[in-house]
Amino acid sequence: MNRFALLTLYRSLTRHKLYAALNIGGLAVGIAVFLVLSLYARFETSYEKWLPRYDRIYLVQSVWNMPGSAFNGAIPWTMGGLLDQMREDFPGTVGTRVRGGEDAGSVVRSGAAVSEDVAQVDPTFFDLFDLPMAQGDGRAALTSPANAIISESAAKKYFGSSDPIGQTMTVAMDSANSYRVAGVFRDLPKNSEFKLSILIPLAKTPPTDNWYHWGSSQLQTFLRFETPEAARAFERKTGTFVDRRATQDMGKDASKTLSLGLLPIERWHLEPTGTQSAGQKLTVVTLGIVGLLTLLIAIVNYVNLATARAGLRAREVAMRKVLGADRGALVRQFLGEAVLTVALAALIGLMLAELSLPLVNAAGGLSLTIPYLVVVPLLMLLVLVVGVAAGFYPALLLSRYPAAAVLASARSPGGGRAGTRTREALVVFQFGLAIAFIVGTIVLFAQTRHVRQSDLGFKRDGLLVVRSLAESLVSAPQKRAMVQALSALPGVQTVSVADSAVGGSGNDSSDNVKLPGVAGNGPSLRWIVVGPRFFSVYGSRLIAGRVFDDVHRADDSDGVAKDQPRAIVINRRAVPALGFRSPEEAIGKTVGVDRPRTIIGVVDDMRFDSPRQANTATYYVYTRKPEELGSSVATLRFTGDPRAMVASVRGVWQRMVPQVPFVGGTADQRLAQFYEADERATRLFAIGAGLAVLIGCVGLWGLASFNTARRVKEVGIRKTLGASSTDIVKLLVGQFLRPVLIANVVAWPLAFVAMRTWLAGFDDRIALSPLFFVGASVAATLIAVLTVIGQSLRASRAAPAWALRHD
Known part of the structure; x- marks a missing residue:
């Protein structure tokens, strides 16, 4: 593009400021939503990928086959002595064990205990988990039963600015013992299932009586394999291993009741295990789809407005042809303008995403940041794809108009009936997704409200x-x-x-x-x-x-x-x-x-x-x-007051058992942990859905403005023939609402399948009432009416004489 083409683009945008704001703003909002929800999905799928050679580490799962039982399925725990028996039967097995974790132990200082994320680990821990060390050698430290390694946060908490290496601390887990700090590891990132602040050696003497009892769940066992094929080959041999080893505790053919599975550690966070259902994985997928669909709505909205407004530049194209411009030059100009416009929208969208991240993090309890080295190349690719998609049709449409016919015409071409049908189809697609989002938001809020207020079979208050x-x-x-x-x-x-x-x-x-x-x-x-x-x-x-x-x-x-x-x-x-x-x-x-x-x-x-x-x-x-x-x-x-009661109980505990940290809370606090993830997802879904509906309204308003401006003479003729302002409003609003009403045909089946799948993850769930769908449709219709009513009223109030002169 030369400077004259850039000047033309500048004049086009400044001449139609509202159109430019709606078109660029709608796409920018869609890009911002897509970026934020993509960052969320990226964060949730990045667990444990910060570990060196994470793709070689597998979590051993105990897989129970007891239909109808609460314990049917896979759990991420094994008996304590499983790794010992595996090494006896399969020489060369590389593995380690982790016992404890979040709030599993405490540090005793001056006779008082402070809860900490303490874990007992094997000396082979660093063979699998090569934690980045700030001080000392973690691998060597764990070879001595008197050593401990701590996180940077724990070092600062207990030793301040002094050097922690060589200092002692009393750590309680099963029993209170004194340990020498032999290393400091970097704080683990938030995208990790491991909650570790202090690591101490796992005693060679079994810490519990049922250490070798098959069926017990005492710790987590991890294995390392060089290739996925080696892991699958090992997993195939575990059936006979269980039958051979577990006969005494579980009877003959023990593997029919309990088997062992190997789960790649990067799938641990989202894989359904134990009390964790598939809902977490489904939530991440759902929010990722919401981000994609919101971007798609924004792109459709942009293309719709771009094609609708393209006809207004038909005379400009005709003059350029008269002055010697060929079709190829016109196509390149319009494509270049579209790419530059989308680039401006992408820049604004990136700014909106950066500004909104603090609010999203606060609403969702997250810590998302934008990795610009990844995001910027993706945005550049998006700019090219969307720019070409948005500019291709107008470029071909306008470049093929005969110059003489356009200059002789009393009005600019608008694409005819085919163009109108195309724009209506795009509106149907936009509002179909928007209505589905509204249904989803209503169902999500209804379900989260239901689980908080449902009858649990006991009195949760007090x-x-x-x-x-x-x-x-x-x-x-x-x-x-x-x-x-x-x-x-x-x-x-x-x-x-x-x-x-x-x-x-x-x-x-x-x-x-x-x-x-x-x-x-x-x-x-x-x-x-x-x-x-x-x-x-x-x-x-x-x-x-x-x-x-x-x-x-x-x-x-x-x-x-x-x-x-x-x-x-x-x-x-x-x-x-x-x-x-x-x-x-x-x-x-x-x-x-x-x-x-x-x-x-x-x-x-x-x-x-x-x-x-x-x-x-x-x-x-x-x-x-x-x-x-x-x-x-x-x-x-x-x-009485729950906070006062918790404080009183804590005071009694610290007076009578100071060597053990107090851990307690009300039933509502204990139950809140089960609702937190779904409520966070509901808030993020609602934000995305609301902005998707807003983008759809922006597109509908722009289209209504365009169509109303093109029908000024028609309105004047109708009023001359006796139509009232009310008749004009009904006509225009009815025509604008037709694609919105048709959108329900797209939205209802889509929303029904999506929400039924999501609700299937709950044992205690609401029914998919028709009121959810009817309410969403009514809400979308009202939003659409409010969006176009202004344009319709303005057109209906125009004087017939003025309307017939101004087209």
Whole structure:
């Protein structure tokens, strides 16, 4: 392009300032949304890729095949001694183990404990995870059981500006021991599943009794393979390995119940494991698609306005032809103008993305930044593609107009009926996606509101969970004293201890319950050990029979011989699972042939975990000494201000057990962790959807402005023949709304399939009501009416004489 072409572009943009603002602004907003959501998707898919040779590291998964059980599927945990047995059976196996992580230990200073992300690791840790070191040699440090390596943040926290190397610190995990700091590693990035601030050597002596018990979940095992083929070959051999090693604990053909899988570490974050469902991966994919579709809407909007306004330059093209310009020169000029315009929009979009990142990070709890070395080349490619796409049709259309016919015409060509139909089709496409976005936003907000307010089977208000009671450093006498002290606090109504609590705290255990006269091992049920007042604390609803009490001494499972029936309470879902037609029919029945259990009561289902996780059949076992449980968690029922109660409980804890950090919170705080990711995704989706609708409105307004300006003489003739202003408004608005109404045909099936897929990830979910779709369509229609009503009113109020003179 020469300077005259650039001058022409400048004059075209400044002459039609509103058109330029709408066209460039709409595309800039679309590019900004695309950049932000792409950065989010890029961040979520970049986990562990910061590690050197991450593509050779695999997480060993325990894959349970127990249909109907809460523990069916893959979990990222294995028994402690798995790697030892693998090395015996497969010499040359390269692997390491990580036990602990986020808030798994503490640092004791001046008799008080501070919670830290402590992990016990093998000396081979750096063979797989070559963490960048700030000081010292991490590989050499882990060879001594008296050494520890810490993160830069931990070094600054505990040693300030002094050199941490060689200094000692007391780290508690299972037991409190003194360690010498032998290295400092760089803080791990946020795109990592590892939460590590202190690494200490894993003791050669098994730290737990069931270290070699198949079926236990104690730590994470990682293996390294040089090629994917080697990993797949090893995985194929694990079936016979499990059958050979797990027979004693799991019986013959153990691999049919428990198998081992190898998960590439870069897929760990988004792969459904344990209590994590496929919802996280689906959320990332959904938001990535939203970004792409928003960009596509912006591109369509830009092309639509560009082709609509191109006809206004027909006389300019004709004059250029008269003055000697050939068709090739005109095509190059229009394509160049389109590319430059898109480049300006891309620059503005990049600025908008940079300005909006702090707000998006705050709304989504993220830490996104723009990697310009990656983004700028992609934007340059986008500018070329969109510029050519937007400029190609107008360039060909205008360059082929005969100069004489254009100069002799009383009006500029507008592309005829074919051009009108093309523009309407593009509006249908835009608003079809916009309506689908509105439906999606409504459904997402309705679902997130539902899970926060749904009936969980217990009274969530006034509940406080003390997770730190389960720490191994707290002795049974200390637990009993703590429960008594908590019960005496003002505002505390009652306290109970169990090995499970709201928020996913405590143990996750299940077993098969054999049914009398029925072949097979029976259904798999989750089981929870509870202490006195458990059902009273939670306010669970009794459906039939009774709950445990101290009047019936046979309720206590600790005093029952192994071959004698134990009293159990089951939940509603366990009734059909155990073959009973009603809760009343289950009362007094004994199940479990090898380990008899007599049902004394049926309570309503209680959901302690994520709404995405299936709420399964459960039975409860009673003990009068819950403080002796290895994973005893205390739950308090209280009245008054939750913050004041948490502060009071923390004060009691720090006074009685200062060597263990207090970990606790209200039921609402514990449950909030399950809703956080979906609520963040909902906010990001709503932002993208709102801007997509805005871009669609901008395009519709620009098109309405263009079409209204071209129909001024038609309006004058209609008014001369007796049409009222109301008739004119109805005509224009009706024609503008026609593509919007047709867009529902595109939007409804698309939104239905997308939202049904997303809701399928929730066990507790809303129904896809037709009201969601009708409401979205009404909202889109109102938005469209408000968008074009101004143009229609202005055209209808024009005097017929003025309209007939000005076209």
